[in-house]
Amino acid sequence: MDETEQAGSIVIAGTGMTLGAHITPICRSHIEQADVVFTSAHPMIELWLQEMNPDVRTLQGLYGAGKDRRITYREMVDVMLTEVRAGKKVVGAFYGHPGVFAWSPHKVIEEARGEGYAAQMLPGISAEDCLYTHLGVDPGKVGSQNFEASQFMFYQRNIDPSAYLILWQVAIAGDKSIARFATGQAYRQLLVDVLAQYYPLDHSVALYECPTLPTDEARIEWIPLKDFATAQISLITTMAVPPCQKMLKNQAILDELAELDKINQ
Amino acid sequence: MSAIQILEKLGANASFNLDQISNEEKKQLEIYIEGESTFHASLINTGPDVE
Numbered sequence: 556m557d558e559t560e561q562a563g564s565i566v567i568a569g570t571g572m573t574l575g576a577h578i579t580p581i582c583r584s585h586i587e588q589a590d591v592v593f594t595s596a597h598p599m600i601e602l603w604l605q606e607m608n609p610d611v612r613t614l615q616g617l618y619g620a621g622k623d624r625r626i627t628y629r630e631m632v633d634v635m636l637t638e639v640r641a642g643k644k645v646v647g648a649f650y651g652h653p654g655v656f657a658w659s660p661h662k663v664i665e666e667a668r669g670e671g672y673a674a675q676m677l678p679g680i681s682a683e684d685c686l687y688t689h690l691g692v693d694p695g696k697v698g699s700q701n702f703e704a705s706q707f708m709f710y711q712r713n714i715d716p717s718a719y720l721i722l723w724q725v726a727i728a729g730d731k732s733i734a735r736f737a738t739g740q741a742y743r744q745l746l747v748d749v750l751a752q753y754y755p756l757d758h759s760v761a762l763y764e765c766p767t768l769p770t771d772e773a774r775i776e777w778i779p780l781k782d783f784a785t786a787q788i789s790l791i792t793t794m795a796v797p798p799c800q801k802m803l804k805n806q807a808i809l810d811e812l813a814e815l816d817k818i819n820q
Numbered sequence: 821m822s823a824i825q826i827l828e829k830l831g832a833n834a835s836f837n838l839d840q841i842s843n844e845e846k847k848q849l850e851i852y853i854e855g856e857s858t859f860h861a862s863l864i865n866t867g868p869d870v871e
Contacts, residue, residue: 575831597859602824618860625865649863657863709868724862733865768853769831770838790861 561671562642565635567660569653569679570596572765574603577680582648583607585677589646591638595631595659596650597767604648611648614659624733631659632666639672652681656703656723682793683721685765689773690795692719697798704728704794708749716753717803720796722746726788736790744784754799756781761795762788821845823852 566585571577574597586592586607594601595614605611614634617627631647638645647653653660654676667674683701687694698718704725714720722728727735729742747756754760757779764774778786783794821829821841826849829836838846 573831575828577831595860595863598855599824599827599853603828606824606828615860624862625867628863650861658865659863703864703866706866709866724865727862727865730865731868733867736860768827770827770849770853789858 561673563639563645564673565639565645565647565663565667566674567647567649567653567664567676569677569681570594570600570604570648570650571680572651572682572685572767574600574768576769579677579679582677582679585646586648588644590643592646592648593631593635593638594648596648599767600650608646620736621734628659628662632663635659635663636666636670639667639674640670649679652679652684654678655681655683682723682765682791685773686721686763686793686795689765689775690761690763692795694719697802704746705730708746714753717798717800719798722794722796724790725783725792725794726790740784743788747780747783750780750796754780754796758799759797761797762786763793763795764789764791823849 566589568582568585569579570582571579586604589608590610592604592608592611593614594604594611596604598615601611601613601615614631617630617634618624619627635645635647647660647663649657649660660676664674664676686692692699698715699721700714700718701721701723702712704722705728707722708729709731725743725746726737728738728746730738759777760780760783762774762776762778766773774792776786780796826841826845830838841849
């Protein structure tokens, strides 16, 4: 059967980060026209989505204290796919960009397509976009590296301290159980120790939180790296680490480029 | 306007601000915003055993 003939479809849409301000026209249109909308976002965003569609169902109830979040993410996929298989036009509305640091949106698209259903993702304004805006950073200037904080600790990553480093989900840094909502001071100190291999302990880092409501301001708090373990943070806090050294020229490549330029003049 | 409609307009309309709503609407908004403000934001995790 042709994929497009199969009744039932899913569109993964991004709501953006700030209520009212960031949603794209096409994402809003899909939300309004869906048979059912599933959402995982701030409660205010979810209430806002209820203004757009009469059947908005939160996925937030799938989280649980002490529950492995990999089970939650899998359940999110199953809940959405059930409605797709029932022949409905389903929208999964996730905050920010729905495919950035989000497992379930990609997985439900992969599985829906595998079963012959139409499935697509639409971009949204991400927390990373907002971070660059609020901190006045152009990632094109010296480059930007993004990692999930726990993954950054579990695996040996080569980082470039002459580019920006952005660490996401720092409140649960080092959580191997994937079940905690916070890991606490000792785990965050270990993250500081990892970063201290590249950055001086008095290096200024920003704790950043993007506003959900248009009445809120962004949180941008600069602290020395050594103070991160005891800083006030939440699940939505991101750590932005500016470069601590200038970019080093790659003289060997520059010399080869000069030779190419001579030939191609 | 409902509180959520006010918030939406504040977010989407460059010429709309809190000075343009009544005191009663402001109070309504304050009460509305004071409610539940936390949510489970994590949508991805990589365990150390993932290849």
